[in-house]
Structures are given as structure tokens and as C-alpha cells.
Amino acid sequence: GQQLNQSPQSMFIQEGEDVSMNCTSSSIFNTWLWYKQDPGEGPVLLIALYKAGELTSNGRLTAQFGITRKDSFLNISASIPSDVGIYFCAGQGGETSGSRLTFGEGTQLTVNP
Amino acid sequence: EPEVTQTPSHQVTQMGQEVILRCVPISNHLYFYWYRQILGQKVEFLVSFYNNEISEKSEIFDDQFSVERPDGSNFTLKIRSTKLEDSAMYFCASSGDSGEAFFGQGTRLTVV
Numbered sequence: 349g350q351q352l353n354q355s356p357q358s359m360f361i362q363e364g365e366d367v368s369m370n371c372t373s374s375s376i377f378n379t380w381l382w383y384k385q386d387p388g389e390g391p392v393l394l395i396a397l398y399k400a401g402e403l404t405s406n407g408r409l410t411a412q413f414g415i416t417r418k419d420s421f422l423n424i425s426a427s428i429p430s431d432v433g434i435y436f437c438a439g440q441g442g443e444t445s446g447s448r449l450t451f452g453e454g455t456q457l458t459v460n461p
Numbered sequence: 462e463p464e465v466t467q468t469p470s471h472q473v474t475q476m477g478q479e480v481i482l483r484c485v486p487i488s489n490h491l492y493f494y495w496y497r498q499i500l501g502q503k504v505e506f507l508v509s510f511y512n513n514e515i516s517e518k519s520e521i522f523d524d525q526f527s528v529e530r531p532d533g534s535n536f537t538l539k540i541r542s543t544k545l546e547d548s549a550m551y552f553c554a555s556s557g558d559s560g561e562a563f564f565g566q567g568t569r570l571t572v573v
Contacts, residue, residue: 379560381561381562388569389566389567390564390565390566391504391552393561393563436504438504446509447494448494448506448517448519449494449504449506449554449562450506451503451505452503
């Protein structure tokens with residue numbers, strides 16, 4: 349199946365700093381989504397991207413769908429303590445995956461006040 | 462705001478027993494999914510369901526697993542004979558035509 353490589357695995361930052369994380373795939377996706385997961389909770393959708401090259405913002409979050417359709421990044425500006433959690437990218441559609449979501453390994457974000 | 466709800470939140474079962482995990486998807490959604498997440502790992506796709514039938518399933522979704530939409534609101538995942546390695550968080554999700562999947566809070570299944 350399709351594999352997503354997400355980096356970095358973990359980040360430790362100070363409150364107020366900007367954060368960037370990204371995902372790459374060996375094959376194309378039609379849709380990229382970014383989720384945040386708090387401990388013991390389900391993933392919560394942050395941003396969905398539908399077109400290659402698309403840049404979308406949601407408050408302090410900005411995400412882009414790569415031109416090649418094989419990558420995406422998520423930026424968080426001016427981080428705050430409640431940004432702590434695990435961030436997952438997910439790809440949908442493309443060469444083999446249909447409607448299923450293929451998730452990355454996740455980026456564990458820690459924000460120090 | 463509409464949400465996906467799952468019950469129970471935590472289930473402990475003996476190895477070899479059958480379990481049924483229940484989900485109520487968002488009411489106007491047509492696509493339903495089950496995913497699982499082993500502790501500390503990524504979320505893995507199990508099965509998708511559309512128009513009252515399985516539309517896609519992963520290699521994890523073997524003959525021990527089945528899904529059902531017994532009425533207009535519930536969507537269930539059954540594991541016939543649980544194994545220790547079935548211990549995980551199981552997430553139900555649903556989506557409309559946009560493809561944006563919304564997840565429930567999960568059921569933590571512990572097989573002992």
C-alpha cells in the first residue's frame with residue numbers, strides 16, 4: 349500500500365515559536381488532510397487540501413498541497429501551550445487508496461510555556 | 462455541532478470472546494469507516510462502507526472482522542474471536558461527498 353513519511357517525529361519548542369512539519373509519499377494523493385490528536389481522543393480534522401499547489405489557512409495553521417501531489421506541509425505560527433499533541437498527515441485517493449485515509453507516523457509537539 | 466459517537470469508550474474482553482463496537486456516524490454522511498490505532502502507533506485503515514456494503518478493506522480486516530449497519534443510524538464492528546494483538550483504540554469515522562472524514566472519540570479495546 350501507499351506509505352507516508354512524516355517528519356519530524358517530535359518537536360520541543362518554546363511558546364510563541366513557529367513550527368513546521370511535513371509529509372512525503374512515494375505515490376500521489378488526490379487529497380491531503382491534517383489532523384491533531386490529544387491523548388485518549390480521536391483525531392480532529394484541522395485542514396483539508398484538494399488541489400495541487402493549494403495553500404490553505406485556518407487561524408494560526410497553514411498547510412500546502414505539494415505541486416507533485418506527493419507531499420504536504422503544515423505550519424503553526426506563534427505556538428501556544430494548547431497546541432501540544434500529535435499531528436498526523438493523511439492522504440486520500442490517488443493511485444491505489446480509494447476513499448481510505450493513509451496516515452503518517454505523526455509528529456509529537458511539545459510546547460514549553 | 463454534529464459528531465461521531467462511539468460506545469463503549471472502553472471494553473475489556475477475554476481472548477477468544479466476541480466483541481461488538483458501536484458507532485453512530487454523522488447523520489447526513491454516506492461513507493463510514495473503521496480505523497484502529499495500536500498504542501503509540503499511527504492510525505491504520507480497516508474498512509470502508511458505502512451504500513450498505515463494504516467498499517474497501519485492508520489486509521488487517523480478515524475473516525474475524527465484520528461490519529454492519531443494522532438500522533438507519535448505527536454502524537458496528539464485530540470481532541468474532543478476539544486475540545491479544547487486537548488490543549487497540551478503534552475509531553469510527555464518517556464523511557460526506559467532500560471526503561473529509563470526522564472521527565469519533567474511539568473505543569479502547571483491551572484483550573486479556
